[in-house]
Amino acid sequence: MSKIKHIAVLGSGVMGSQIAAHFANCGFSVALLDLTSAGPKPSAISEGAVKKLLKINPSPLYSPSVIENIFPGNFDDHLEHLDEADLIIEAVIEDLAIKQNLWSQICKYVKADAILATNTSGLPLKDITKNLSNKSLKRFLGVHFFNPPRYQKLLELIPGPKTQDGLLEEFAEFARLHLGKGIVVAKDTPNFIGNRIGCYAMQKSMIPLFEDGFTIEEIDLLTGPLMGRPKSATFRTLDLIGVDTILYVTSNLHSAIKKDECRNEFIMPTEIKKMVKQGQLGAKTKKGFYSKVDGEIRSINFGDYSYQSPKEISLENIHAYKKIPDLGKRLRALYDDPGRVGDFYRKFLLALMSYSARRIPEICHNHQDIDKAMKWGWAWQMGPFEIWQAIGFKKILNDLKGSVYTLPEWITRIDPEVGFTKSKSPFADQFTIKEKRMRLIKDYKDARLLNWKQGICVFEFTGKANTISSRVLDGIIDAVKLVEDKEEFKGILIANDSSMFSAGANLAEMAGHVQNRDFAPINEVVNKFQQMSQVVHYASKPVIPVVQGRALGGACEIIMAAPHAVVAQESYMGLVELGVGLIPAGGGTMRMAKLAATMAGEQKAFLVEPFLRQNWLTIAMAKVSASGLDAQSKRYLNPNATLVTNAERRLHVAAQLLLQLSELPYSSPRPSKFLALGANAASTFKAGAYNMLQSQFISKYDYFLACKLAHIICGGNLTRASMVDEQYILDLEREVFLSLLGEAKTLARIESILKFNRPLRN
Structure with a gap:
């Protein structure tokens, strides 16, 4: 599948354009074709779609620069060029006749070994391919990208009636490695896996609103993060999808699943149909289940379809359940609750579990694929069968046997004392630290050093939000020395299994000293942070951060200090200290100053100034990267950093890099001086900031x-541009950082983050 280099996407609507965008993200050349427009610009539709990609938030693009990989065209002028494409994905409107007609034209031009795919959310492949030749059918398969394609991990692959052996597996491997997708193979049934189960779950979770006296707010509380699902829960999700859209989807599903014993449960309540008639369609009409009225978020009253202020939630013990950190234990407690909460969960979960079980083998081959589809496509933390196992396989089995729900025969073959077995990743390059059971070398309380294999050590953050406490700083310094001193060790990976690399420095640890006006310990910590970043930078063996998710403030400074890093594309890096009234003082400002001088080539002030100005502005605006690629463009990340599309492969890739570096042998950086521009340059930067102030x-x-x-990034009070060493700027960092802790507005910003978890603009 490495032969796939050129992709053609036909249809430049919401899905088609964003599918094209993600292939472009991943370095592929993409032709995006659509209907021909009358007038001087025959490709106006696809050209317009490409321009819209730059305006979508969150962005479907890793960086605006990747738009250059997309080439807009039209069906009349460019179909004949499809013979250049290795992969053709049709993504036009979900209309069977339109898809059939387009495919009859496509197949006239494609090369013999091209892969042919239709992106559909539920139309039968056997109908789409009705008029295709046997030759085309062998190269044909269905794909279902979840929206938005960049962010949704799930990709459902559906074999066609005559898809040749091995093609599906080859394409799955391509999508896993190059697109970062989690693959499930679905059968050619209505709505495939994710949306079949997801629509059923959505329908069942809203019924208590009409039948059991639950309020909209109560159901959203019960079906959100409390049970391991997104904050949008049930009704906010419906508003985002569109009430009319969900009505259309469930109506079509009801028509298509004539043999489904729960078919009639997909019929939407009359209240929902009335909402659609009245234009209460959700977010797109600014009124759905929720609407903002006079600055207040209100929910719909089905008495007169007006919007009422939220009622107080009266669910017993709910606050106690919220405090249970482990999701499995929390679900058990919710399920066993003797009141309304337990009634809701038992009714909802038993229906969901039995329905999911009965869909096997109709929609897929095993229960693991249903769990994966719901986690990757619907952002559930646990799939239906994982929830079943967490609550207790035997307990749920007995409850189902005593209920109105039926179970399929395959469930009866499972040992009730064991339950569902957890499937291991079939991929040798996808794993977690936990799965590898690494040997503990040393525990630093908020972090630990582990011995993995082949001389590779892993320094793992273990504190809350992986924040960088004083213990973590001591740990990194000690771990690097330990690894340097022992010949058996080749280097360190700084990594963890969580969804974020680190939220940055531990502000809470600092806040107590600030309140007591005790600045000596803070000076010590800042000095230690700078020492740590220098130790990472100049280590005699590779120290490689392995990054995913957020890497903010001090965490970003660790990554910037390392000569090499492995970074998942879905990483969001930034020096955000100004948002809490501080400046980067763990070496981040110094590195941005030195980087500007390095990028200029010659150490001349007029060459350095534009690079330094950009770096100053990036920090001053507390900019956070939109991806790993964007982190490079914002200069938080070295150009030589290794970017990984599939975040689950990051440890494998980092291990290979460390071994390669250690075999060269590894050569650490050498200290060097660089040009600091001085007070005159700082004055011009300050003038730019003043203009921003005047513009509000x-x-x-x-x-x-x-x-x-x-003042710091230009070198303090230097009267002219001068060569300085790193410690000179580090001292300025520390001096200004400590002075800012005496500012009331800085303390207010810190307090806002710690108390309310939101930045304060004062």
């Missing part, structure tokens, strides 16, 4: 902080 783009305190940052 920043607050007065933002301006104050930006000026402090300019």
Whole structure:
């Protein structure tokens, strides 16, 4: 599948354009074709779709630059060029006749070994391919990208009536490695796996609103993060999807699943149909199940379809359940609750579990694929069968046997004392630290050093949000020395299994000292942080951060310090300290100053200044990267960093890199001086900040902080551009950082983050 280099996507609507965008993200050349427009611009439709990609939020693009990989065209002028494409994905409107007609044209031009795919959310492949030749059918398969394709991990693959052996497996491996997708193979049944189970779950979770006296707010509380699902829960999700869209989908599903024993449960309540008639369609009409009225989020009253202020939630013990950190234990407690909460969960979960079980083998081959589909496509933390196992296989089995629900024969063959077996990843390059059972070398309380294999050590953050406490700083310094001193060790990976690399420095640890006006311990911690970043940078053996998710503030500084890093594309890096009234003081400002001088080539002020100005502005605006690629463009990440599309492969890739570096042998950086521009340059930066203040783009305190940052990054009170060493800028970092802790507005910003988890613009 490495032969796939050129892709053609036919249909430039919401899905087609974003599928094209994700292939472009991953480095592929993509032709995006659509209907021909009358007038001077025959490709106006696809050209317009490409331009829209730059305006979508969240962005479907890793970086605006990848748009250059997409080439818009039209069906009349460019179908004949399909013979250049290795993969053709049709993604036009879900209309059977339109798809059939387009495929009859496509197949005239494609090359013999091209892969042919239709992106559909539920139309039968046997109908779409009705008029295709046997030759085309062998190269044909169905794909179902979940929206938005960049962010939704799930990709359902559906074999066609005559898909040749091995093609599906080959394409699955291509999508896993190059697109970062989690693959499930679905059978050619209505709505495939994710949306078949998801629509059923959505329908069952809204019924208590009409039958059992639950409020919209109560159901959203019960079906959100409390049970391991997104914050949008049930009704906010319906508003986002569109009430009319979900009505259309469930109506079509009801028509298509004539042999499904629960078919009539997909009929939407009359109240939902009335909402659609009245234009209460959700977010797109600004009124659905929720609407913002006079600045207040209100929910619909089905008495007169007006919007009422939220009622107080009266669910006994709910606050106690929220405090249970482990999801499995929390689900058991919710299921066993003797009141309304337990009634809701037992009714909902028993229906969901029995329905999911009865869909095997109709929609897929095993229960693991249903669990994967719901986690990757619907963002559930646990799939239906994992929930079953967490609550207790035998308990649920007995409850189902005593209920109105029936069970399929395959469930009866499972040992009730064991339950569902957890499937291991079939991929040798996808694993977690936990799965590898690494040997503990040393525990640092908020982190630990582990011995993995072949001389590779792993330094794992273990504290809350993986924050960087004083113990973590001591740990990294100690771990690097330990690994350097022992010949058996080749280097360190700084990594963890969580969804984020690190939220940054431990502000809570610092806050107590600030309140007591005790700055000596803070000075010690900042000094230690700078020491740690230098130890990482100049280590005699590779120290490689393995990054995913958020890497903010001090975490970003660790990554910037490392000469090499492995970074998942879905990583969001940034020096965000100004948002809490501080400046980067763990070496981040110094590295941005030195980087500007390095990028300029010659150490001349007029060459360095534009690079330094951009780096100053990036920090001053607390910019966070939209991806790993964007982190490189924002200069948080070295150009030589290894970017990984599939985050689950990051440890494998990092291990291979470490071994390669250690065999060269590894050569660590050498200290060097660089050009600092001095106070005159700082004055021009401050003038730029003043213009932003006058334009009301920043607050007065933002301006104050930006000026402090300019002072550091330009080299303090130097009267002219001068060569300085790294420690000179590090000392300025520490001096300004400590001075800011005496500012009332900085303390207010820190307090806002710690108390309310939101930034304060004062």
